[in-house]
Amino acid sequence: MEPMWPNVPARDGKTRSSKQRDRQRQIAETVIAEGTIRIDDLADRFSVSSMTIYRDLDELEAQGVLRKTRGQVTAQASSLFESNTTFRLNQNQDEKEALAHAAFELIEPGQAILMEDSTTGVYLACLLPQRAPLTVITNFLTVANEVAREPGITLHILGGQFYGWCDAMMGGATIDAIRNLRADTFITSTSAIVDDVCYHQTQDTVLVKRAMFEAAAQRILYVDHTKFQRRALHALLPLTDFDVVIVDWLTPKDHLKRLRQHGVEVIVAEPLRGSGRADARELG
Template identity: 45%
Template structure:
């Protein structure tokens, strides 16, 4: 058992916690001793990591170890999503950014891929940005040349965004040039999400846009979830990373314009 931090082998905190999360999700449960050996840090450090991951709602603590929460819980958690497939999301954001022209009005959802895109769009001035995501609001707030419209509603700590009937009604009052969204799952024909409140907001967003863009990394492909969101063919563009399989790519291209983003 590792009792102290091993010099040169300890991972940075965020990367270590991501490793712990992926290890537990793959196995269902794990012990503190096992995670200490895996990460090459002390048991005390692992305990602190697990306390934080439990606080975020990613994992569940029990005496001597930790277990995975149901996938519908941790996959919705923003803190978890922020640490997953970062390079792929940034590549997708770069490709999607090319679709946006100065002077447009765009609506961004509360996905982490849309957040990555927001950081690139600050230079596409002038621009009108509509969003229900608090962190996207933070990106654009106070920026010259940006008209920012924040969608209200019931605050969701899990998503760090605003949802519910007030949000849907706010979206319904608007019409934008382009809506850019992501979701948790899709197959060759349909997109899905595991949460009803999220689906209702995303559907309203899609109905408000002249052009609709779907942003999806490969981990969300060839999967389904409880609620149907919209057919793939309803989107004008689909932006995916280069990890997509060839057969699925061919099927998707029969239904919409697909742009494959290379990870640098």
Template identity: 30%
Template sequence: MLVLLGFVLLARQRQIEILRDLQQEGAVSVTELAERFDVTDETIRRDLAKLANGGQLVRTHGGAVLSESAQVDAPFAVRQGANSDAKRAIAHAAAELVRPGDVVAIDASTTALELAIRLPPAPATNPITVISNGVGLIQRLADRPGLRLISTGGELDRTGACFVGSIAEATLSQFACSHALLSCRALDPRRGAGEAGPSHAAIKRLMLSISEQSHLLADSSKLQEKAVCFFAPLDRFTTVVVDDGLDEGRRGELERSTARLLIAPRPSAAPAATDPSGA
């Protein structure tokens, strides 16, 4: 039984890595994957068949390509490994916006999870209250002192590892927050922050409406992504926090579209976040 469990876990980890490769490259080869994971071609074919049955890829002769649905919304575990340096830099800069005693609404994005684990310490007498629809975020912070955690509950979106729907929205509507800290599926200087579907957009729109200040956390790769729907224009946010991977043209577009653009340097760049607006 233990051997079988180990086999299942190894297979699932392989499949997550295959999806990461597809997100980055767009296509994979059976032969190359078999060499990488030191398994047989038949083992990789079984992995690809399982992912194809779940609608996450399309089989091709000798490999697979990413399905259209997977391009819209990749599983949380896959997204968590993408652009990790940029996400950590953004999270570090955004965490400095939060103070003890604040009530913060945080979404279920992978960038928001990086932010949550970097929240500043707070005394038990003046904790930071975190309200989130993220499953992983609540689990990750469950044992941390100085935080008061509130989960929205609701309908579980397994792909996004989050709660959505009317129950989650009803929970959020009861609160008044100091800050909303949100990410997005896609970033468009003209249309704003976009999401993979209406249920995710509705949660983020509601978090914005109940918060005094709102901050969008988006790594520069989001400018290349596409969204199904948009939940807020960029000037709706108090601050837009991005990494330093922007070219000058894109940076200029964002500066013209936002109230305040905060550039968070990745580890290879300067050690601290900079604010182009001088604020």
């Protein structure tokens, strides 16, 4: 039985608040691993009341870790909700790795690279030391941590308001910092593509990405095939505004044909697993 008062030690030596944090961490890990789960099943699994599980879920939802919907809880994205970084990192890993390798081939030593909070960028960040010296400018702490100790990488971390769900800085201060910089290349992804326009769930994300787009000489978009199946609320930019669009090998051919007809340079990233090497096919 849980103690009545917030910080009274339980029999196992833990306070109520520490037990709650542990349980919420386990709940988050469970939902992220399974994608979607019934709330009643979660209460049974953790042997707590419905009131307790809803209180935990309310806190996790406020943190942007998950969302409640019709008796279920999910870590999956919707048109208004973007999944948190941990969940996104574990989705479509093969496709993201292939996209990152294809983008890596477009980077040259000595360049300044703008990177935002797309999780494909984490895969790309792992490759960047091979192109050193480079300057990496990012608002994404996950990418910053990946390259921070690399001797050939000069790292600029953009300030601003921190958003835990995406592990990134956003807001007016971030945008002001970007506007004072000029980079060689901006590499980005998007949450959804509708009618050949990139969309995101939050306007804050859109504003930061637009500022980065304007601050770079070359603009590269990489997206896996699932982005063509999703919807989101806020428009970012049309695909035709990018210098290069990199897609994965599972992207339907009708999308590729339409992009080529609009004059978009398209690179199809082929799967790496099994071949053991990066292989990107450019469609002229």
